[in-house]
Amino acid sequence: MIVSVILAHPRPGSFNHAIADTVVQVLTDHGYAVHFHDLYAERFDPVLQYDEIPRDAPLDPLIAQHCREIQEADGIIIVHPDWWGQPPAILKGWIDRVIRPGVAYRFCEGDDGEGVPVGLLKAQAALVFNTANTQKEREDEVFGDPLELLWGRCVFSFCGVPVFHRRMFTVVVTSTDAKRTAWLAEVDATARQYFPRLPE
Template sequence: MRILAILAHPTEGSFNHAIAGTAVSKLRENGHEVTYHDLYAEKFDPLLSGEEIPKDAELDPFIEKHCKEIRDAYGIIIVHPNWWGQPPAILKGYVDRVIRAGVAYEFLEGDNGEGVPNGLLKAETAIVFNTSNTPEKRELDVFGDPLEAIWKNCIFGLCGVKNFYRKMYGVIVTSSINERQLWLEDVEKTVDKYFPPEK
C-alpha cells in the first residue's frame, strides 16, 4: 500500500522526529511503499500566492509533485507539535497549497462554492500524531481540543477520508525516557493496527 508520511517540526532530534521515524520504519517493515517528507528539512515554502488559488492554476512543479503524492496515497500519516491549538505554520501552508480543489476535493456541478464539497482523496485512513505540553484534561476542558476538529472535520473528513485516528503524546517537556519509549511502542502498535503487514 502506498502511504504518505509528513513531519512538521523544526528541531532535528525532536520527539516528533522519533515518532515519524518509528512510524515510517514500521510501515516499511510491514511492506508498504512510503513517501516521507520532513517539511522543515526540505524547506517547504508554505506561502500560498493569489495566483495559485484557482483550481486550474498553473502550479510550480514542486507543488504538483506533492499534489500527485497525496492524490495517489492510500494512507496518510501526519506528525506535528501542538502550537496554539494548531499545526505549525509550515504544515498549515502545506495544507493550503497541496490539499487543494481538484486534488483533495471538488464542488459538484451547480454548486458555486457555498455547499459541502465532494472529497477526492483515495486514502481510506489518516493518522495524526501530535505532541503537546498541555495536559490532556486541560486541553479538553479549556481549549476543546481544536486539533481534533481541524484534522478530522475540516480537512480529512471534508476530503473523503473515512477512517481517522489522532493521538496526542504529552506532557513532552516533563516526560521521562521510559514514557517516551512507551509512546513510541504505541506508535508502532497504531501503525500495525491501521496499516498491517501486506499479504
C-alpha cells in the first residue's frame, strides 16, 4: 500500500519537517511505500497556466508524476503551516495543478461543471497536520478555522476520500522542547492509528 506525504514549509529543520519525518518513519515501519515530496526543497512550480486547465491538456512530466502518485495513494498526509488562514502558496498551487479533473474528481456526463462531482481518489484516509501561532480559541472565534473547511470539505470530501482527520499545533513560536516532543508523540500515535501496520 502507498501513502503520499506532502510537506510545504520553506525552512529546513522546521517543526513541520519534524512532523513529516515522524509520519514517514511510522509509515515505513508499518510496511507502507511512501511517496514523499518536500515542495520547497524540490522547487515545485505552483503556477497553473491556462493551457494546463483542460482535462486532456498535456502535462509537464513532473506534474504528471504527482498526478499518478496521488491516484495510486491509499492514504494522503499533508503537513504545512497556517499562513493567513491558508496553506502556503506553493501548496495551494500543488492543489491547483495536481488535484485536477480526471485525476481527483469528475463530473457526470452532461454536467458542465455546475453539479456535484464524483470523487476519484482511492485513498481511504487523509491526515493534515498544521502549525500556527494563533491560539485555538481565537482561531475558532475570529477566523472560523478556514483550513478545516478547505481540506475537509473542499478537497478531500470533494475528491471522495471517506476519512479525514486534521490537527493544528499551536502556539509554535513560544513552544518548549518538551511541548514539541509531546506533539510529535501525538503525530506518531495518530499516524499509527490511521495507518496500522500491514500484515507481512
